[in-house]
Amino acid sequence: MNASELIFVGIDVSKDSLEMALDDKGKTLHISNDEKGIAELHAAIMLACTPVEPNEVPRTVSAIVLEATGGFERKAAIALCSAGLPVMVMNPRQARDFAKSLGYLAKTDAIDARVLSHFARTLYHSDKGVQLLMHLPDAGQVALHALMIRRKQLVEMRVAEDNRFAMSEKAQRKSIDAVRKVLNKEIGKIEQDMDGHLKEHFAKQLKLIDKCKGIGPVTKASLMAALPELGSLSHEQIAKLVGVAPLNCDSGTHKGKRITWGGRADVRCTLYMATLSAMRYNSVIKTFYDRLISKGKLKKVAIVACMHKLLTILNAIMKSGKPWDDEYLIKNP
Template identity: 50%
Template sequence: MSDSVFVGIDVSSQTLEVASSSELKTWQVANDAAGLDALVSRLLELGPALTVLEATGGYEFEAACALQAAGLAVAVVNPRTARDFARAMGALAKTDALDAKMLAAFARVLHQHPERERFVKPLADAELQRLQALVLRRRQLVQMITSERQRMRISHVAARPSIERVIEFLKTELGDSEADVAAHVQRHHAELAAALASVPGIGAASVAVLLAELPELGRLDRRRVAALVGVAPLNRDSGQMRGQRSIWGGRADVRRTLYMATLTAVRHNPILKTHYERLLAAGKRKKVALVACMRKLLTMLNAIAKNGSKWDPSLHNA
């Protein structure tokens, strides 16, 4: 491990600041085709065990894909996670060079972490990129419709016809967006989508979000996928103190979708309905019981994705 090379890349729209654990000084290339070619050539010479980049609004995507296509191990990490690591290492100042060096140091630590998939944003292939873009656009349209409806409530009567026209336009766009998502899912993920949709409480929109935002579904065990989404209770213990367990972190978009699906499932899914009522009878608060059902629902979906089978109440009840 001491002889391994680790690389950190600080990403901006115009440049890539690169730090290697084998070199004292950082170096810079342009964030364009020519710069990426130079970056790949130099890193192939270094042969890093892992290269880490921050997720930077999509500016990191071309670089990460180019390195991965060259056969290099690449991790795209959450900026908050990288910054927390830098603070823990005492690096309070912030420059491109310092950030790149901290990412190289983080790469060394991450390479040894047994559950590094929790910290790494997976790179998507062309099909998954398209699905993610379609799902994101649908979410944006839903948010815009919600915003316009809220404006309708507080606006003067003179402004309401305009708001109504905008809402109707957005509804049309939302319908087209949902059709695009459904067509893509049917074309590329029909079998898995049908298996997931067979679970009572899971609709087409939920399936699309799971496929787009949680590609690890069915590839990890139930504990790891729960931690990845952020529905696994985290301990808060110290000495003799035993704090209240709570969920935190994870993939917020997946968790929101899972929450809405669970609200339906505890009414119409016989397994989750029984589980929810049993928790309430045991004195659990409704929100706590819902979170427990979210985790149980995710476990069911993970098992279905792993086995490729459809919903079978007898198996999940066991």
């Protein structure tokens, strides 16, 4: 198919509006970020594919790129993906770096939408284009992800109240303590809902890692909700996706230290806490950690390596369908 017959859509997302560009030079479409606006967005994309002249060849949407904008992009992305369109949700830093590389120093919604359209064209022609396509989450994952977000919000509020209590005056403490009790109660309810949801929708997957010490209910929920690719990717790909893969930093004769960065922060934070527990109670991870320390590795480096190993094992278990077995894993490190 000729390049002129392909459409690359860029959508700049904000809380209240969506700015769509069908190329990197033409006019943009400004619509509201709600159900009505998303329906108009889909209709406009479909209209752009419709031939105007009788003998004109229909155009095809090859890639739609949106920036991850704190969840404000989620409804539009899911709606377009549900309609069978190729959607990619990209990190804003990557999009901004791409814009700077093209010389776009100014920043407006229209400019960002055109840049994202250009970015969509580039990603489509890259070898990673297929990997970046969004896969529609099932209803169970959507609901579990929503519960995870709500629990995180409640925990953050509880931490804020705990911090206030530590420096509060006597007259304030009764109120702060009452709020903390309410938050603890709500967090407990959310965790019960999460546990029930896991048992109902993810019993088969969780049975495989049930004997893995260190993997608690919150970690299980995070893996099922925020890392649906677990078990479908290679160990290198899943490690990069989470952000625990050591990346080269070499140039010429300079050989820099291997570093980890990027990835899904929520999953990585949960995996970190699980790894700390596993280093104490999980014989496989504890043995691996002790071996790294005995070789002179820094504790921080050893912990990240344990995170990487734990994630790799979980990915292999989900892929193979064979449950966690301490003895097997110790004999086959």
